[in-house]
Amino acid sequence: MNTNLHFDCLSGISGDMTLGALIDLGVDPDLIRTGLASLNVAELKLHVDDVKKCGFRATYIRVEHPEQKAHRHLHHIEAMIEAADAISEGAKTLARRIFQCIGEAExxxxxxxxxxVHFHEVGAVDSIADIVGTSIAIDALGIDSVTSSAIPTGTGSITIDHGRVAVPAPATAEILTGVPLAYCEIESELTTPTGAxxxxxxxxxxxxPPPMTPHRVGYGAGTRDLPGQANVLRVTLGERHDAAADPGKVESDRVTLLxxxxxDATAEQLADVSQRLLTAGALDVWQTPCVMKKGRLASVLSVLCGGSKAAIMQNILFQHTSTIGIRRQILDRTKLSRRAVEVETAHGPAKGKVVTLPDGTERFSLEDDEAKRLATASGKSTSLIQNEAVENWNRQQKS
Incomplete structure (x- = not known):
């Protein structure tokens, strides 16, 4: 069974909302309290209360501690986590990864x-408690995968230690690069750096949500009341059924298509811009013949890339073609798990890749550049080189 945890972030996500939702899901709050106590923060108390938001019940988390003005560095926080003897290694690793994500953005x-990097708001005791507490809860649940809705950030502006900034705050915006954002007109900070x-x-x-059978649902409450909707985060724990539930066979991600x-471009010019796009990190680039509205022959230039690379690809298209407009789509993609391998051939070692099919069997293919290199060196055709490499790989797997 593959256990999946799905986040519904209709009203955004923050650290206290996440921890509240996980406790509401069934994680023992005393387990969280014991772990937080081992951080050796004086007089830290975790309060867990039932509240209502727009008529819906949810769990509200409040961290109580003496006021502190200290601005911590990443190594200070990591030392606190490492010294905590009541926190599992899995929870410590997850907490460090979350703080690393924030630190790189800051x-x-x-x-x-x-x-x-100075951790200001995120280095405060309540934020540390939210992140470490969430890590303890996730580790305790023993889940196999996590999925999420697109993330709304809110609009407007807020005041932080560095002054007035637009929503999302700079660190939040940087953390969320590559993450699909949901449209939202609410003038409030819905997603915090910690939640992001x-x-x-x-x-x-x-x-x-992926195909799954829900077993438990939890709700975590935010502090503010929002106009027209409950300020809650919903998490659903259940059994996942799709092929992507086995990360060793089929994987899924989200990509951008430009x-x-x-x-009005020559074949040479299109080839040049295609190579520039691939060099800059495009996943794939292709051309499709088309007839435009006035009967002119043209090409549709398509670029597939990760969301964080979309702006780079767009700039290359504007700079190196005559286009004045680019269409953009966000696509869900399913792909086979793959790994790089090296296979011995009669002409020396060569690089290839192995993909795992949904039934668990593996398929090898030689990289095209390697096939051309060995074909040139041996005087054989690339197809013959490919076949020899596949036979050698199959033979090596049986030996």
Missing amino acids: AKVHGCSLQK AIIKTLASSFGP ETNID
Whole structure:
């Protein structure tokens, strides 16, 4: 059975909402309290209460502690986590990954090294408790995968230690690069840096819930009341049924497709921009012949890339083609799990890849550049080289 945890972030996500939802799901709050106590933060108390948001019950988390003004560095927080003897190694590892995610975003936003990043709001005791508490809860649930809806950030502006900033805050915006965002007009900070880092670290994909049988549902409450909707985070724990439930066989992710019609470029120019796009990190680039509205022959230039690369690809298209408009789509993609291998051949070692099919069997193929290299060196055809490499790999698996 593959146990999946799905986050419904209609009203955004924060650290306290996440911890509240996981406790509401059934995680023992005393397990969280014991782990947090081992952080050796004086007089830290975790309060768990039932509240109502727009008429719906949810669990509200409040961390009580003496006021502290200290700005912590990443190594201070990691030392606190490492010294906590009542927290499992799995929970410690997850907490460090979440703080690493925040630290890398803060370093980029402030233009400094990771070692010199000051954790302001996120370095406060309540945020540390939210992240560590969430890590303890996730580890206790023993889940196999995490999925999430798209993330709304809210609009407007907020005041942080560095002054007035637009929503999402700079660190939140940086953390959420590559994560699908949901449209939302609510003037409030719906997603905090802590919440963004938690969901980016945990979730393997974003979109509707995967095919699954729900077993338990939990609700975590935010502090504010929102107009027209309950300020709650819902988490659903259940058994996942789709092929992607086995991460060793079929995987899923989300990619961006950019397309533009070009009717005034030579074949050489299209080849040049295609190579530039691939060099810059495009997953794939292709051309499709088409006829435009005035009967002119043209090509549809298509670029597939990760969400974080979309702006780079767009700039290349605008700079190196005559296009004045680019279409964009966000696509869910299913792909076979793959790994790089090296196979021995009669002409020396060669690089290839192995993919795992849904039934668990494996398939090898030689990289095209390697086939061309060995064909040139041996005087044989690339197809013959490919066949020899496949036979050698199959033979090596049986030996």
